[in-house]
Amino acid sequence: MADIGHLILVLALACASFSILAALTGAYKERLDLIQSGENAAIAVTGLLTLAALLLWQQILGHDFHNDYVASYSNRAMPVFYVFSAFWGGQKGSLLFWGWLLSLYSGLTIYLNRNKHRELMPYVVATLMLGAGFFILLNVFVSPPFEKLWQMADGRVIRALVKPLGGIAFAPADGRGLNPLLQHPAMAIHPPVLYLGFVGFSVPFAFAIASLITGRLDSQWLHTIRRWTLVPWFFLGIGMLLGGKWAYMELGWGGYWAWDPVENAALMPWLAGTAFIHSVMIQEKKNMLRVWNMVLILLTYFLCVFGTFLTRSGVISSVHSFAKSSIGAWFVAYMALLIIGPGILLFKRLPELKTKHHFDSVISRESAFLINNLVFLGALFAVFWGTIFPLVTEAIRGVKVTVAEPFFNTVITPMGLFLLFLTGAGPLVAWRKTSTKLLKKIFLPPTIVSLLGLIVFLVAGIRHVYALISLTMSIFVVATIVIEFHRGARARMRNGAEGYFQAIIRLFLRNKRRYGGYVVHFGMVVMFVGFTGKAFDIEKESHLKIGETMQIRGYELKYIDANTTEDANKIIWQTEMDVYKNGEKVKTIYPNKHFYKVQEQPTTEVVLRSTLLEDLYVVLAQPNEDRSAVFKVYINPLVNLVWLSGLIVTLGTFVILLPAQTEKRAARVQVKKSQPLETPA
Amino acid sequence: MVAKKTRVAFAITLIVGALLWLTIGSFGDNMQYFVTVNDVSSMSQEELEQGVRVKGYLVPGSIEETPNSLEIFFTLIESGETMRVRFDQERPDTFVDSSEVLVEGKFTDAGYFEAKMLMAKCPSKYETTDNYDIKDYDPTTHQTATEGTD
Amino acid sequence: MLTNVLFFVMAVMVSIYVILPIVQARTGALRKTSHKGNHRAADLEDRKNSIYSAIKEIEFDYQMGKLSEEDYDELRQQYKNDAVGLMKQLDKVAPKAAVGKKGTRQAAGKKSNGAVEFCWLCGTNVTADDHFCPQCGNTLGEVSN
Secondary structure, X not given: OOOHHHHHHHHHHHHHHHHHHHHHHHHHHOOHHHHHHHHHHHHHHHHHHHHHHHHHHHHHHOOOOOEHHHHHHOOOOOOHHHHHHHHHOOHHHHHHHHHHHHHHXXXXXXXXXXXXXXXXXXXXXXXXXXHHHHHHHHHHHHOOOOOEEEEOOOOOEEEEOOOOOOOEEOOOOOOOOOXXXXXOHHHHHHHHHHHHHHHHOHHHHHHHHHHHHHOOOOOHHXXXXXXXXXXXXXXXXXXXXXXXXXXXXXXXXXXXXXXXXHHHHHHHHHHHHHHHHHHHHHHHHHOOOHHHHHHHHHHHHHHHHHHHHHHHHOOOOOOOOOOOOHHHHHHHHHHHHHHHHHHHHHHHHHHHHOOOOOOOOOOOHHHHHHHHHHHXXXXXXXXXXXXXXXXXHHHHHOOEEEEOHHHHHHHHHHHHHHHHHHHHHHHHOOOOOOOHHHHHHHHHHHHHHHHHHHHHHHHOOOOOHHHHHHHHHHHHHHHHHHHHHHHHHHHHHHHOOOOHHHHHHHHHHHOHXXXXXXXXXXXXXXXXXXXXXXXXXXXXXXEXXXXXXXXXXXXXXXXXXXXXXXXXXXXXXXXXXXXXXXXEEEEEEOOEEEEEOOOOEEEEEOEEEEOOOEEXXXXXXXXXXXXXXXXXXXXXXXXXXXXXXXXHHHHHHHHHHOOHHHHHHHHHHHHHHOOOOOOOO | OHHHHHHHHHHHHHHHXXXXXXXXXXXXXXXXXXXXXXXHHHOOHXXXXXXXXXXXXXXXXXXXXOOOOOOEEEEEXXXXXXXXXXXXXXXXXXXXXXXXXXXXXXXXXXXXXXXXXXXXXXXXXXXXXXXXXXXHOEOOOOEOOOOOOO | OHHHHHHHHHHHHHHHHHHHHHHHHHHOOOOOXXXXXXXXXXXXXXXXXXXHHHHHHHXXXXXXXXXXXXXXXXXXXXXXXXXXXXXXXXXXXXXXXXXXXXXXXXXXXXXXXXXXXXXXXXXXXXXXXXXXXXXXXXXXXOXXX
């Protein structure tokens, strides 16, 4: 018999298949019992995959090296925290983790909608189980995480699910361990957070499919999935930031984003999802763009699967792609299904989806949203095209042609700045139309403030064009946000006896989506300012003997000492440096390099002298025998704002996601307190 | 009404046009061939001067360090053909014997490849170390005894 | 061996859990009737809420000076018509207004049938006795008349 973990996966696959069949048949024959049975089967999948995940964790934490996966990605020397995260250290575990997360989302969806959307739910369940089934299928047939090691009579060690003829169970004394580069706190939580994003878009996708099948195309499904879209969108964004933080701290090249296909894989669904989150509001308010919204959410999910495909199959980074990985073919088949199925459904419902509404004016909130969408999709197109270009040229000309990093920077930077402008301008204009007179009145204050800012920057000596635009725009957006809050508070104060700050709190509670959204916007501004720091970074490389110093923009670094130590796991070269800023000693840093013996690999530990304004980023590039060393030093201004923006976005998203109860209670309290008012003039 | 509609349509066309122009316009200057070491010999001089991205495996023990600087020379191999490379920035931690290496740059008259950028087997690509017994790993063929189950 | 037994027990339990609704339906423990009518009402309720929030928002846009007076009047009228249409549909689907938790609670304390439960302008809960909305002061009772 195979490992019980594998048997559980097989059972889960059976349940997922049954669930799809039962839910669809139940919906077709209008049999409630079958639908219920299908939902139970889906919940069973949640339970079974949870069990499988716990079993894998038990084997990993128990150092059961008989399991090939455990032996490949963990060892006894690793700290427990990283042993725990070895679960998603390799492909097999990652796929199981995906399936498990999807089953958790599915279970939650079914539970929350047990009395709601009964017409949609069978199709929602079937769609979710199709996705979960796909991952379980891979785990059962292609990439089994519970494969064992066996020693054959001739001494060879092979992997097999079931004990081979003449084989005896084999367990190496110790595992190979996780790549030391991945042993960083940000990297341990980066994959789960990112996966929560990728997987979470399955839920809105499932609702979209269900509404297409049932023909329930009113904005009801949109309503239901608003939160379900925001949650994965948030995780995807935070996941990318964590990945960036890891790259910054661990890879030692001074940056956090390199337009690597793996990074683009997460960025693409994020761009599509962001476009969707915005354009959905036009449909809610004006019942427009229904086809567009449907396409966007289908596209977002497709890009999630495509992203998984990119990261898991390695098609882009390998020169000859299609021979590389066996799971690639499965993904291609699933992606084809995702294009054809929803494509046909969409085509069939097209006449019903189309609406008579159209844009009334170029200057209105809805056209600001539309322009926002166009730019987001433009950026998406550029990233997509740049990422898949090697595949296209290989298919057409037989040779891969890649697009280098500068391409992405040239294209995305102006688009990003334009989006930044829209972040400020969009919320200022009203729905339907804004008259030119009103427009001038509304735009004048933030424009004046940002122009003043521009003058300050020019006086300060900044001449980098993009940086100037970015910083000026940032001020513009912050000014509009402040004005929005101020005007809102004033409007509330006019209506009732509220103090200014009380009014601001109430604003948040009464319209969490709008004001929480502004907080998220503010977070994006902070992030853009952080990105802008890139325009001012410098780097310097120096070979120093002990006692020598080097200078870099206001800093002086003095090389004090060096020593080499060794423990069971690794050799450590450590140096000591004193950092002087403007002649004053501010910190002692210890740039060091580890050499992991088992993996025969060095890891460079970056050291920072970090302030909100800039990071002094020091890397021990090369320690020498004679205790001299080559140091690489970077000054990266404003990087901390990028990480900080993550916190602000988190806060804003949290406000938006606050349960509706608070709002109603607040409203009720207010009804009691305030006297009846006159009709607003 | 018609005039308004046209204006909206015009605005959309303008934006889409600008986006396309930006994307396609920036494309040409940044293209690079992506080849393996053994493909290099069959490429024309013109193509090579455009800048290429080359993949190969680092030959164990081939790294030659220049004292007191980051400059190194090393050899990449793929399917029996080799290529000498010069690189003078700090190397990534994943750059170790037998690792899969990507270099971006140009050929110089001195007979070696001048790399402006070097990437070694990205650590998030877990599956590349998926074969069990690394000691059976043969750097010239890139095969291990147990390969083939995936 | 033990794990095999465990797995077998688990497989049986899962099967029972999955098949149970079908068996219950046979024995009459699970009602087969569809709840379409009620769901329709719940959906209408959802849409009503979204119209209310839209009205609140334009009201606020206007107060913040982002919307001119004509635009405000026009939009408000449009949403008001939508709300009236919805109310009529709601009355047809669920005449007792026994919809959702909020609806039920309200219906319990109310004498007249089909009267307003929410101010159509700002969405605040009101009772059937109110002639003006306590939140925004809007005149009530138009919808049912």
